[in-house]
Amino acid sequence: MPATMNPTTSRIQVRPATEKEGRQDYISIRDFNFYYGAKKALESITLDVPERRVVAFIGPSGCGKSTLLRNLNRMNDLVDGIRHEGDITINGRSIYDPGLEVISLRRRVGMVFQKSNPFPKSIYENVVYALRVMGVRDRAILDEACETSLRKAALWDEVKDRLQDSALGLSGGQMQRLCIARAIANRPEILLMDEPCSALDPIATGKIEELIHELKEQFTIVIVTHSMQQAARVSDRTAFFYLGKLIEYDTTEKIFMNPSQAQTEAYISGRFG
Amino acid sequence: MAHHPADSATPKGEPWVWFTSLGLIVGLVMVVGLLGLVLVNGFAVFWAPTVPTVKLGDGTTHIGHLAQRRIRPGSPASDPRYERQYQVGLKEVNGNSYVWIDEKKVTQESFDPSVLGLERMENGPAFVVPVAFVDAKGIRLEASQAGFLAALQAEVAHAAEIREQLADINRRQIGEVNAEMESLRIAQRRAEDRREPTQAIVDRLAKLDARFAELKASADKVAAGISSAKLEARDASGRALSLPAASLVRAWEPNRMTFWERVGLLFSRLREFLFDEPREANTEGGLMPAIFGTLVMTVFMSLLVTPFGVIAAIYLREYAKDGPILRAVRICVNNLAGVPSIVFGVFGLGFFVYVLGGSLDRLFFADQLKYNNNTPVLGTGGLLWCSLTLALMTLPVVIVATEEALSAVPRGMREASLAAGASKWQTIRDILLPASAPGILTGVILAMARGAGEVAPLMLVGVVKLAPTLPVDGLAPFLHLDRKFMHLGFHIFDLGFQSPDSDAARPMVFATTLLLIVLVVCLNLGAITIRNRLRARFKGASF
Numbered sequence A: 001m002p003a004t005m006n007p008t009t010s011r012i013q014v015r016p017a018t019e020k021e022g023r024q025d026y027i028s029i030r031d032f033n034f035y036y037g038a039k040k041a042l043e044s045i046t047l048d049v050p051e052r053r054v055v056a057f058i059g060p061s062g063c064g065k066s067t068l069l070r071n072l073n074r075m076n077d078l079v080d081g082i083r084h085e086g087d088i089t090i091n092g093r094s095i096y097d098p099g100l101e102v103i104s105l106r107r108r109v110g111m112v113f114q115k116s117n118p119f120p121k122s123i124y125e126n127v128v129y130a131l132r133v134m135g136v137r138d139r140a141i142l143d144e145a146c147e148t149s150l151r152k153a154a155l156w157d158e159v160k161d162r163l164q165d166s167a168l169g170l171s172g173g174q175m176q177r178l179c180i181a182r183a184i185a186n187r188p189e190i191l192l193m194d195e196p197c198s199a200l201d202p203i204a205t206g207k208i209e210e211l212i213h214e215l216k217e218q219f220t221i222v223i224v225t226h227s228m229q230q231a232a233r234v235s236d237r238t239a240f241f242y243l244g245k246l247i248e249y250d251t252t253e254k255i256f257m258n259p260s261q262a263q264t265e266a267y268i269s270g271r272f273g
Numbered sequence B: 001m002a003h004h005p006a007d008s009a010t011p012k013g014e015p016w017v018w019f020t021s022l023g024l025i026v027g028l029v030m031v032v033g034l035l036g037l038v039l040v041n042g043f044a045v046f047w048a049p050t051v052p053t054v055k056l057g058d059g060t061t062h063i064g065h066l067a068q069r070r071i072r073p074g075s076p077a078s079d080p081r082y083e084r085q086y087q088v089g090l091k092e093v094n095g096n097s098y099v100w101i102d103e104k105k106v107t108q109e110s111f112d113p114s115v116l117g118l119e120r121m122e123n124g125p126a127f128v129v130p131v132a133f134v135d136a137k138g139i140r141l142e143a144s145q146a147g148f149l150a151a152l153q154a155e156v157a158h159a160a161e162i163r164e165q166l167a168d169i170n171r172r173q174i175g176e177v178n179a180e181m182e183s184l185r186i187a188q189r190r191a192e193d194r195r196e197p198t199q200a201i202v203d204r205l206a207k208l209d210a211r212f213a214e215l216k217a218s219a220d221k222v223a224a225g226i227s228s229a230k231l232e233a234r235d236a237s238g239r240a241l242s243l244p245a246a247s248l249v250r251a252w253e254p255n256r257m258t259f260w261e262r263v264g265l266l267f268s269r270l271r272e273f274l275f276d277e278p279r280e281a282n283t284e285g286g287l288m289p290a291i292f293g294t295l296v297m298t299v300f301m302s303l304l305v306t307p308f309g310v311i312a313a314i315y316l317r318e319y320a321k322d323g324p325i326l327r328a329v330r331i332c333v334n335n336l337a338g339v340p341s342i343v344f345g346v347f348g349l350g351f352f353v354y355v356l357g358g359s360l361d362r363l364f365f366a367d368q369l370k371y372n373n374n375t376p377v378l379g380t381g382g383l384l385w386c387s388l389t390l391a392l393m394t395l396p397v398v399i400v401a402t403e404e405a406l407s408a409v410p411r412g413m414r415e416a417s418l419a420a421g422a423s424k425w426q427t428i429r430d431i432l433l434p435a436s437a438p439g440i441l442t443g444v445i446l447a448m449a450r451g452a453g454e455v456a457p458l459m460l461v462g463v464v465k466l467a468p469t470l471p472v473d474g475l476a477p478f479l480h481l482d483r484k485f486m487h488l489g490f491h492i493f494d495l496g497f498q499s500p501d502s503d504a505a506r507p508m509v510f511a512t513t514l515l516l517i518v519l520v521v522c523l524n525l526g527a528i529t530i531r532n533r534l535r536a537r538f539k540g541a542s543f
Helices: A065-072 A102-108 A121-125 A129-132 A139-152 A172-184 A202-217 A228-235 A252-257 A261-269 B012-044 B148-193 B200-225 B260-275 B288-319 B322-336 B342-362 B364-369 B383-407 B411-419 B426-451 B457-462 B486-499 B502-538
Strands: A028-038 A041-050 A054-058 A082-090 A109-112 A190-194 A220-224 A237-242 A243-253 B053-056 B061-063 B066-073 B082-087 B098-102 B104-112 B117-121 B126-135 B139-142 B230-233 B241-242 B248-252
Touching: A028 A065, A041 A065, A041 A220, A041 A243, A054 A228, A065 A082, A065 A190, A065 A220, A065 A237, A082 B241, A102 A109, A109 A172, A109 B411, A121 A129, A121 A139, A121 A172, A129 A139, A129 A172, A129 B426, A139 A172, A139 A202, A172 A190, A172 A202, A172 B411, A202 A220, A202 A228, A220 A228, A220 A243, A228 A252, A237 A252, A237 A261, A243 A252, A243 A261, A252 A261, A252 B248, B012 B502, B061 B126, B126 B148, B139 B148, B139 B260, B148 B200, B148 B248, B148 B364, B248 B260, B260 B288, B260 B502, B288 B322, B288 B383, B288 B426, B288 B486, B288 B502, B342 B364, B342 B383, B342 B457, B383 B457, B411 B426, B426 B502, B457 B486, B486 B502
Parallel strands: A054 A220, A054 A237, A109 A190, A190 A220
Antiparallel strands: A028 A041, A028 A082, A237 A243, B053 B061, B053 B104, B066 B082, B082 B098, B117 B126, B117 B248, B126 B139, B126 B230, B230 B241
16 A cells, blocks of 8 residues: 555545434444355444445455445345345345345345446447336436436536447446446435446546535445545545454544554555555 | 577477468368369359360261360270260260260361250250251251351240240149149038038139139140241261250350350350259259258248257356256257267158157148148148258257357346346346347357258258249248258259269259358358447447
8 A cells, every 4th residue: 555545644535424314224234244155255244324325345355345235235146155144224124035026126226336337238228227127118207317317427418419329439437427327327225336436547536436425415325445545535434344354334534534443544554455 | 608498599389380370271272172173163064165076086976075084994004095075965866965085096176166056955965067947937047147046046045935934824823723723622622521512612613723724725825836946957977957946945156156155155054053943853954943942941940040049048058057967958968069960850850740740730731631632731841840950950059159158248247237127037138148149140150051051861851852842932821831842952962973964963063062152151141241240239348
């Protein structure tokens, strides 16, 4: 880690927590253990994500932060030989409830991936994909959703004249904002972001971060990031993971200015990780 | 200074580069050689060479073009003796249209400019010295007079026109009447059997009978137009011949023609080859029914194999749980590609034709069987069973290609779709299948290439030497899947091994081979064009 990561330098700006209040345990993770085959990836994680806030997961590679994120919309179901203990509830309801279809869970929990992954379709079709698979056929609704989502993703002005062009012709930053637009088109409640800026240049990163500020008015956002400046800039609360355990979880200000655990302090000051 | 091992003058890998490129060169030489051989031999069918008059020591004379020259088998190596084969034609006079002549016995070889080459409806070609053309009114036009050849060719063209009209009446119009009468007779027998009124059927049959008689009369009228004009000529040994002009297909002067006239004749023959029907036990005339049959069968096979293969591959790759059973199934599918094709033919005959076709006949064509002397409809070889047999044979190719293509779709695309709330099936349908379409088409291209050239299984399940009707025509339901059909691959086999005159058939074998290659290449190019279009759509997808 370069020295600029040191919390004492002025380059890290800690955002003050916003005033509005929502449900404090909107996403509630309780004693959550997770296994890939025999390997234990997460160990007794307990953590609450408040409504309409941004929570950042930080920690060194392999610490389990992405695994936890991918459990929130059960993307880990695609992997063979997984097992979990404990429970995760969203707005009071368990995501492992047998009566809850995983598809309807994923419609409520949107996801943006590390590598932008637009479909080889037009920009328009990419954005409305989630609505199409829900069975929406009404052109007016689709058009409206497309424009709203692209506006929210700050991409509308750049692509409004070429909605029918292939999404693969966009730049890297535009593609990632398109993926955000796609993830919010069906108005999910939660947005999961798995290192959304790791493949982007600083300007594109800045745009996405600005976007996160605006999106948290409507969505509860969980973001996994390797960049501590980013965690400091965008999040209200930060969780630090190490070797599958949750070491510390507090307001971002507290984590970066005055961490209570020595491991957290060592990590954010760049002494390991 | 110590010598570092990396400084050695020749890089170690170099000889292997030469060795591997040698392998490629051998392959290329073989392909080019094959194509060249087929091309040269095939074009001999269409090209009109000069025709010498050959006099032998014993006084006999032959008129014919040189087909080949070789060392006489059995002649001593120290003193090889050559012999030549001439195509002399006039099978009905000479007994054989080819003769072998010992080169040493040839005393004189000259090119008589008046020699006439003739293609005929029967008995193969002829090379004669013309004497005169006698038209229908008996007016004689000597061969030496101006306008002789033009008058002869005009008469030949007139005869061709009449043949075409007759074919239209006999084949198409009378064919339609016959088809309807056939089904009415079955209906009549059924109605009589069930003691239902048959008056309407009888009336309609009477009408058709009248129509039939009418068509017959008009055919006779057209046939009466065949002129009695004839060509008087002499063969090589001077015997007088009288050839009715109506029996001629083409007449040319091989020793007088310019190069461009020969090219014109080549194209005229090429057109006949591509668009006409075969004559003379398939050794002459065109291959249209075989081209068409091969095309329809291959396209239909592709239409059958693609959905089956893709669906099977989707199940294997996306839904089936990995385990010993899945692995065993995969091994079986892959090994299916190695089963000899004739085995599929036997299976097709035993299962598709007899079991499946027989059952379908009993289910849907019971009346036809009962009232038409148990003549099977689907319970005999036909286009459908050929296509199905080949589809089964090429299934592994499509399954393997589709599985590869599905597994090559980037993980990110799959995850993005599922994360958007799509079900597994929606992900497969909307994302995976479009993205793997180019890979699937590669499999279909390979399947088509294999299927189009396959002969052995087809001989068992529905390909015939000569099919009078095409599998697609103007009679409902337009596509006749139960019909037997002709196929280029089988045509090659038939010409090469089953022809009564193997010498005459040999150039046709090469020409047909050339055509088969061209057809397969065209089909593949079509599929490759589609694939490249699809690829262009997904170009730039980076995951």
